[in-house]
Amino acid sequence: MGGSGGYIRLVSQSENSGAGIGAACAGSPNHLCSSTHRNGLIAVVRHQTMKRKTDSENGSAKRNHVDKPAEYTSSEIKEFFNQKLWDEKFQSQLESQVSSSQPYRWGTITDLMDPQLLKNVRNEVLSEIAFTKKETDIYKVFQSGDLANLSGLNWDDLSRLPSLYKLRAAIYSEEFRDMISGVTKCGKLSGLKTDMSINTYNKGCHLLTHDDVIGSRRLSFILYLPEPGKKWKPSYGGALRLFPAVVPNVPHTDYSAKLVPQFNQIAFFTVQPGLSFHDVEEVREDRQRLSIQGWFHIPQPGEPGYVKGEQEATEARSTLQQLQSKELQEYDFPKPVRNDFSPLEVETLLEKKTLSADETEYLSKFLNVEYLKPGNLERLQTTFLDESIVELTNIFNAEYAKVLHRSLRHTELETDTPQTSKDIQFPWKCAVPPHKQRYMYIDGTSTLDMSEKGVKFANAIGPSEAPNFSVTSQAHQLSDTDRKLCEISSFIKSRAFRKWLVQVTGLVPTSDQVLARRFRPGHDFILATTTEKDLARENELNLLLEATFNLTPTAANSKTWASGEFGGYELCMHNDDEQDEDDPAIYRGGNDDSSVLYTGQCQWNTLCLMLRDPTVLKFVKYVSVNAKGSRWDISCQWNVQGEEEAEEEN
C-alpha cells in the first residue's frame, strides 16, 4: 500500500545517515549471529500476512435493498425459529435476564432456530464456502466473505445456499428484530442494512478484546454452529468472554462473564461505546467452532425509527477515537516513559571512550566475551549503522545463560502461571488495558492498585516513583527468576552497559525504559502501536533505540517457535497509511506483507537492537494457549543523541 519501499526512513533530513530496519551479522566468522544468513541480512524472517483489518470497515456493511421486504410471510419467518421465542412469558423472562446481566446488557437464547434449518445451514457452509485464514495482531480466524451480498448472487449461488438465505432473512426479519429490540431495549434496528460473516475458529484461533463499536452498529450477535448433537465443552476454548469496564473506555484485564457456545445458541449484546468489551477465547483443540456473526445497525432512511443524523452521531463515537481517549492514556500501564540520565552521565557517554578494564570485567559477568572484543564491537557498529538493526545471538555468556535458563524453566515447570490479574504479585504487574495489551512485566516500581481510585492516585496524587531494579530484587518472597530478571534489568541500567551500547550503536543514550516481560500462553499480547511522533528533545534524534533481550527458554530448541503457529513473535511494520497517522493503536495494511520490516520469533539468549522511526508499528503476537511456555524478554527503549548532534555540541 503506497509508501516508498518496505524499509523505514531513518533520518529523513539526512541522506546518508541511516538506512532502515534490516538485520545484519557482524563478525560472522565468530558465529555469533543466527544462521539464516543471506546477502548480509539475517533473521529478517518475513512472516505470513499479518495485516489487521478492523472487524468491519467503517460503514462497509452493505445496504441490501431487498426487493420484496416480505419475501417470506410472517408465519413462515416464525417457523424458522424455535416457537418459544414468540411466547410472551419467554420474552419477558429474557428481557429481565438482559436487564440484570453483567458486566453490560447482553443475553443468550439456546435452541434459537428450527434445528433442522440450522443443520442445513451448517452443511451448506461447510461444503460450499471457502474460508481464508486471516491473522493480524488482534485475531487469528478463518473468515468467509461478507454474506450481505447473498441476495445479489446469481441463481447458482443462491441455490447452493438456500438455508443460509433463509437464516439471513429470519435474522433480519421484522419479527426477530422486534423481539430482540424489545428484550434488549436497544432501540429500532435496520432490516435493510445487514452485516454478517461466517467464521470458523479452529485450533489456535482467537479474537482479542474489543468493543465492536464501529459506524452505525447497534446490536452484536453471534449464532454458534459447532458440531450438532455434541456438547461443546469449556475445555475446548472458544468461549465468548465479556469484560467489565474499570471506567468507560477501559476494560478490566480479566473477563467477568463467559459463555461456552453450543450449537443453535445465539449471544447478543448492545454495542455500547467504551463498555461492550469482549473477546473470543482461543480454541484449544482441533475442533471447528463455526459461527455466524453480525450486527444490527440503526434504522436507515425510509425505515421505521430512522432519525436523521443519528448514524453520523453514532459513527463519531468510534473505537478509533476511544483509543486516544484521556482514560486510555491514564489507564495505560506501563506508561511509555523513559527516565532521563543525569547530565553528567550523558556527558561521560558522549566521550565515547572504549571500555576500560573494570568495565569489561563487569560486562563479562553477563555478556559473551566475543561481544566485548574491540574488533567485533567495530564490526557490529558498522552493521548497525548500515542496517539500523542487528541481532546478537548468545548475548549472555554460557555460564550466565545456563543458570538463567535453569531458573526460567524451573519457574515455568514448577510454579503456577498466573491466570488472572489478581494472581500477579510483586514485583510483577499486568500490562493494561486489554484492548491494547496484556502481559506481565517488572518495571522496578511498587504495586499498582488498578481501581479507578488507585489509578488516579498513581497518576496524579501519590508518590512519584522512579524504577529501581536493584532495590526491587531485595524485596521479600522474590523467586530466583524474579531476582535474575531484576539483576539483568539493573545491569542494563549500568554505566558500563550504556558505554557498551555506545560502542555497538554509535549512538549516545540519554534516557531509558527497561521492562522485564512475560507473555503467558493463552493470555498475552501487545497490539500494534507506534511511538509518540515527537521523540527528539534538545540534541536528540527523532528515533528510539530499542533492544529486546529474547529470553524465552523453550526457544533454546530453535524449532519450538519457528513456525509462528504459537504466536509470541515481535513484528515491525511500516505504517504508510496517511489517514491513520493520528491513531497510534490501529493499523490497516493491505493484504500483502510488503510493509513488514522485521519479524523476531521467540528466541533464547539473543539481543535484537534496532533504531526505530516514529512511523514504525510494532506488536507482540498473542501467545497460543498451546505454546510450550511463555515468551520471556527484557524490552528497552532509549532516547538517543546521534553522531552529528554530538559533534555539534562539542
Next chain:
Amino acid sequence: MGGSGGYIRLVSQSENSGAGIGAACAGSPNHLCSSTHRNGLIAVVRHQTMKRKTDSENGSAKRNHVDKPAEYTSSEIKEFFNQKLWDEKFQSQLESQVSSSQPYRWGTITDLMDPQLLKNVRNEVLSEIAFTKKETDIYKVFQSGDLANLSGLNWDDLSRLPSLYKLRAAIYSEEFRDMISGVTKCGKLSGLKTDMSINTYNKGCHLLTHDDVIGSRRLSFILYLPEPGKKWKPSYGGALRLFPAVVPNVPHTDYSAKLVPQFNQIAFFTVQPGLSFHDVEEVREDRQRLSIQGWFHIPQPGEPGYVKGEQEATEARSTLQQLQSKELQEYDFPKPVRNDFSPLEVETLLEKKTLSADETEYLSKFLNVEYLKPGNLERLQTTFLDESIVELTNIFNAEYAKVLHRSLRHTELETDTPQTSKDIQFPWKCAVPPHKQRYMYIDGTSTLDMSEKGVKFANAIGPSEAPNFSVTSQAHQLSDTDRKLCEISSFIKSRAFRKWLVQVTGLVPTSDQVLARRFRPGHDFILATTTEKDLARENELNLLLEATFNLTPTAANSKTWASGEFGGYELCMHNDDEQDEDDPAIYRGGNDDSSVLYTGQCQWNTLCLMLRDPTVLKFVKYVSVNAKGSRWDISCQWNVQGEEEAEEEN
C-alpha cells in the same frame, strides 16, 4: 567575621524578593507553632558559641627563640624522663612496635616522665590555668591558651608553672626529639617551633575524626594526665582512636585501633596527609581527662635538618585541600544529588492550583488538618516569603504521630543500635567519610559496598539507581520503623505533597533529595558544609528549599534536648569568611555567634522549612553518648523555581 548582617541574602539580584533565615509562626491562633514566640519570630534559639577553629591556625605555632638552647643540661633533661627511654633495647623494641603498627605508624610509651614531675605539672595546671569550653561542629573541649609563649611570660607566671616549663623543655629537647625521631623514622624535628596546648576532656567532650595535617606538622603527640594513681577505665570513654584509610584521604568509618589513656602515658604518630585519621572518643562520665597535646614541626631555618622549601611543600598538603580532593567526592555518601521531576510534573506544579479534594484526603492521612486549611496555608506562605524559614509543629496528625512515635521508641528501646558500619543493614546505609559525617540514612537505593572497588563500581560502572522508597519498604526483614520512614519519604515524593509545598512556600520544586536519617548517641554528626555554589539551572533560583521533618521521639518531652548538652541540633551559620569560600567543609568564625542564623534542637513532630543560600553553612552537632536516644529526622532538598521565573516562563 564582618559580612553585612547575620541574615542571608536570598536573591541578591532582587531587592524585595527575600529576607533571610528566621523563624516565624503563621496562624498562631491555631497554636500550631512552638511557644518560644517573640516579635513574630519563633524557635530561633541561639545556641552557645559554635565556632570551630581549626585545631591550630595554619602556621600559628610560635617560633620560640630560646635564648639558651641548653637551659638544662643533657643529663638534667634525661632525668625528667623515665630512664628506660635511654636504653637502647627499649628504643629498639619501640621502633619495631611503631614500624609494625596499624592502621598507620604510631606508638605509645607508658610512664614516660618522672612521675613526680608530671604530678607537679598536673597540680600547677589545675590550680593556675583557666580553661575555656570551646564547642564547634567538630569538637567540644576545655582548652587552655597556647603554651608556646611560656618562656616569654614574666617571672610571676614562670614561677607559678615551673614544672610545666620543665616539661615543655624536656619534650622539645634534643634528647627526646632524637629518640622519638629515631623510633618513628619521621625525620628531623624542630626544637625551636614548639606547639602545645592543654585540654581537659570532661563529660561530653569529644573531638571528631581528622588527620592533624596542617602546615609544617611532622609528629603529633598527646601526653595524658588523668588522675594519677587511678586506672582510667575503657568505660570512661576519652580513648584515642585511629582510623584506617579506605584509600588515601578517606578514613574508614570505623576505627581499627584504640588507646585507653593512663596517667603519664604518651601517644604519638607521624602526621601523614590523608592517612593519620584519629578522633577522641567522647568522655562518658563526670571525670577529667587532662592532656597535653602538641606537635613537632619540621626543622626551621638554622636548625639541623632544615631543608629549604620543605615547609612550603608540607603546608601545601593541607587538610583543606584534601577535603576537596577527588577521593572525597567519590567516597562521599550520600551524594548531594537531587533527582529531577518530569517536565510534565513541573508544568503541573507551576499552575499553583489549590489542593483538590482527593489531594487533601491523601495529605490528611499524614498531615495535621490545620495545615491543609486554605487560610492557614496563605498565612504560612506570607510568613515564609517574609522570613525564608518557618517551623510547623505537630506537622503529622495526632493519630499518625502516635503510631510513628510508638514505633520509633520500640526501635530505640527494644533493638540494638548499630555500633559499627557493619551492623548497619539494608535499607539503612552509613554516611561517610567520618572526617565529614557519620550517620545512618535511608535513601531508597540498594546497599553499597564501601570498599575501594565497591565505590568505584557504584560511582562509575554499576547500575545507575534512582531512589524508590515505595519499593524499599517492600524489602524483606524491614522493621515497622523502617517501613514508616519509607512511607513518609514516599509521601514527600508524592504529587500531592509537592503541590502542598507550592502552597506553603510559593516556590515550585523541580528536583528533590529525600533522606531518612538517624544520628546515634556516641556516633553521629555532620560537619559544617555549604551547598554547591551554583544551584540554579534554567529558570531556577540560586537557592535550595530545605525541609527537616524533626522526628526525634525522645524530644516529645521538650526538656530532653533543649539545653543542647547532648548535641544533635541542626545549626545554620552565615559563611562570611572570604578566604574559605572555596572550602565547603570548614568554617572559621570568630568567637562571637553573630553569624548563627538558626538553631534547631531535636524536636518531635516538627517540620522546619527554609530557603537556603549557597553561602549558608549547616551542620548537625555530634550526638552525645549520654543522649536519651537518637536524633531522627527526614531531610529534604529541592531545587526551586520562583515566582518571577515562573511568570517569565508563562
